Amino acid sequence: MSDTSTTEMQPSKLSLRTTNLMPPFNRLVGVLPKSVLSVPSMMSVAERRFLYGLAARYYEGEGLIVDAGIFLGASTRCFGEGLHENPNLPASVKKWQRPIVSFERGIVTPTMPLFFKRNGLEFSGAPGDSFSDLVQGNIAPVVNVVELRLGDIQETGAINHPIEILFLDVLKLPEINKFVVENYYSRLIPGRSIVIQQDYFYDLLPYVKTYQEALSEYFTFVGEIGSTAVFLCKKQIPQEATLRIEERLDASEQLRLSAVALQRSTDPARRFLMALSRARLIRKLQGAKAAQAYLEFVRSEYPEEADSERSPRLREALRGAEIACRAKGAPIPEAADADI
Numbered sequence: 001m002s003d004t005s006t007t008e009m010q011p012s013k014l015s016l017r018t019t020n021l022m023p024p025f026n027r028l029v030g031v032l033p034k035s036v037l038s039v040p041s042m043m044s045v046a047e048r049r050f051l052y053g054l055a056a057r058y059y060e061g062e063g064l065i066v067d068a069g070i071f072l073g074a075s076t077r078c079f080g081e082g083l084h085e086n087p088n089l090p091a092s093v094k095k096w097q098r099p100i101v102s103f104e105r106g107i108v109t110p111t112m113p114l115f116f117k118r119n120g121l122e123f124s125g126a127p128g129d130s131f132s133d134l135v136q137g138n139i140a141p142v143v144n145v146v147e148l149r150l151g152d153i154q155e156t157g158a159i160n161h162p163i164e165i166l167f168l169d170v171l172k173l174p175e176i177n178k179f180v181v182e183n184y185y186s187r188l189i190p191g192r193s194i195v196i197q198q199d200y201f202y203d204l205l206p207y208v209k210t211y212q213e214a215l216s217e218y219f220t221f222v223g224e225i226g227s228t229a230v231f232l233c234k235k236q237i238p239q240e241a242t243l244r245i246e247e248r249l250d251a252s253e254q255l256r257l258s259a260v261a262l263q264r265s266t267d268p269a270r271r272f273l274m275a276l277s278r279a280r281l282i283r284k285l286q287g288a289k290a291a292q293a294y295l296e297f298v299r300s301e302y303p304e305e306a307d308s309e310r311s312p313r314l315r316e317a318l319r320g321a322e323i324a325c326r327a328k329g330a331p332i333p334e335a336a337d338a339d340i
């Protein structure tokens, strides 16, 4: 299998495309079979190459691959087709029967119809409709290694085995984030398990960052790819450490952790998005005036990223944060914000 073996540093500061992963993980971002790309995805191609490489060349079968929030099944196809190429496949199947456990609610949300249209899908489900047939069709080529659990992960999510790869694109509500951390993190294998946080370098969902950073003593930050942050578990996480995290995080600690998270990226555009996520956290913890003052600071610290002519993605993120920080009364609930 060919291998790029590089840390790709893109020239454009506004690209959000910098791939910066520590060895040996950088070597996993290799070639992806065309068949995998046939499944429409919200992830970048680079992120998919990484997932494929992890399953093909990193996974040893010590634990399960948990794939949470698969939408149309792209991540599961990456893991599944990668696993088909993995020399450890026979032993892994013998041990786990289906080493990949995939979670998806399978219900169309208000923002999904636009995605279906943009990607030329024949399926035109309306909010509230099921798209589970699409998911099942898309993962059919790898179903021999996948256990698909449709429904709310908070009800379907019981896992009683070690987890070697934990892919998270499902943390759209604080309670789902809490469920995942409390139920999965103590199952990570020290020195082996990888947590892939697909919503990390993202302008919403500040709790994803604060929870992860609250447990930073158990992880090594391995790098960034797309909107994803990758963490290697370095020591056993006691179950107790995963419980009632929110009670241990007062406002100043949450703000400290959001600043730590912001500094993870080497890419100014990602840091800008993280600062916007932090502005939303300030809005929640300290009110609109403090959040607006921070946004003013962000605009002056990131003049290129805040320039509305330079990038539609960054412009949209700044606009969203400005609205959220201006809002009178209670902060906009995270659920309403992250309709994905």
Ligand SMILES: C[S@@+](CC[C@H](N)C(=O)[O-])C[C@H]1O[C@@H](n2cnc3c(N)ncnc32)[C@H](O)[C@@H]1O
Pocket: 040, 041, 042, 043, 068, 069, 070, 071, 072, 074, 075, 103, 104, 105, 106, 107, 151, 152, 153, 154, 169, 170, 172, 176, 340
């Ligand atoms: C951003 S999308 C995932 C995108 C996907 N990784 C891709 O590459 O296209 C998030 C997914 O999480 C699913 N989801 C949200 N809440 C869920 C829950 N409580 N249980 C299971 N799935 C959920 C949504 O239905 C949606 O498909």
